[in-house]
Amino acid sequence: MRCTRIGDNTGFSVCILKNGEPFRIFQFKLNKNNTVFQAELAAIDFAVCWALENGVRINIHTDSQSSIKALRSARSRFAAVNKVKKNYYLSEGSVGLTWVKAHAGDPGNELADHHAKLATAEGEKLEILTPYSRVKFIIEKNLLSDWQETWDDYDSESGRRTRDFVPKIFMALSLPTLKGFTFLTAIIAVVVDWHGTSLCHGVYSHSVLAYEEVSAKLRTRMAEKIPNNLVSRQKNR
Numbered sequence: 001m002r003c004t005r006i007g008d009n010t011g012f013s014v015c016i017l018k019n020g021e022p023f024r025i026f027q028f029k030l031n032k033n034n035t036v037f038q039a040e041l042a043a044i045d046f047a048v049c050w051a052l053e054n055g056v057r058i059n060i061h062t063d064s065q066s067s068i069k070a071l072r073s074a075r076s077r078f079a080a081v082n083k084v085k086k087n088y089y090l091s092e093g094s095v096g097l098t099w100v101k102a103h104a105g106d107p108g109n110e111l112a113d114h115h116a117k118l119a120t121a122e123g124e125k126l127e128i129l130t131p132y133s134r135v136k137f138i139i140e141k142n143l144l145s146d147w148q149e150t151w152d153d154y155d156s157e158s159g160r161r162t163r164d165f166v167p168k169i170f171m172a173l174s175l176p177t178l179k180g181f182t183f184l185t186a187i188i189a190v191v192v193d194w195h196g197t198s199l200c201h202g203v204y205s206h207s208v209l210a211y212e213e214v215s216a217k218l219r220t221r222m223a224e225k226i227p228n229n230l231v232s233r234q235k236n237r
Helices: 036-054 065-072 079-090 107-122 132-153 157-165 183-195 197-203 206-236
Strands: 002-006 009-018 021-029 058-062 095-099
Touching: 002 036, 002 107, 009 036, 009 107, 021 036, 021 107, 036 058, 036 065, 036 079, 036 095, 065 079, 065 095
Parallel strands: 058 095
Antiparallel strands: 002 009, 009 021
16 A cells, blocks of 8 residues: 655555455545545555455555554544554454555555555545644644735834844744643734734734634633632642
């Protein structure tokens, strides 16, 4: 089995070999927001289910170390991983899982790689839920893009002066943040602290205002917890 991503297209193939020769070849194409890791898990799960349905013993060869590590982990919290693990354990030893090095001349892996590339364009459509990490990445990317555009267009003396220090909006600022706050929330707090409320109306887009609402709720919740923590500490003393 092999997975690949070409541009926004992700696909995987499962090549069943019998006596070293191709027996069955399956190609699947995922949604553009699905990840290669999801494709790798889906490929393993498909192979396991195929073996169970046909009552045969197989050994899955994959070059995905991350998938093997995830399936061998005893503390996985991901539903997709646990689903594959459940089916894998149902095989009761009839399915093996072996890692092979990619692009090292292994005939089966090279065959699967070829069909995985074809799968990104012509594979059977397979619907898998978009992972939370991908949704978060897309939201942050679009939010920062919108905010940067508004930031660049804000024309005032204070705005131009601030842009001399912070020309680009980005998430990697090493600012101290409390649990529940993102780096973006910290950046918002800094901007408000420098310029007051007059700037925020000119800089914030609707998406940033939504972040502010979430931040306000988080600050309220944390403020409620702080007195309780102080009381508990005083009792412990």
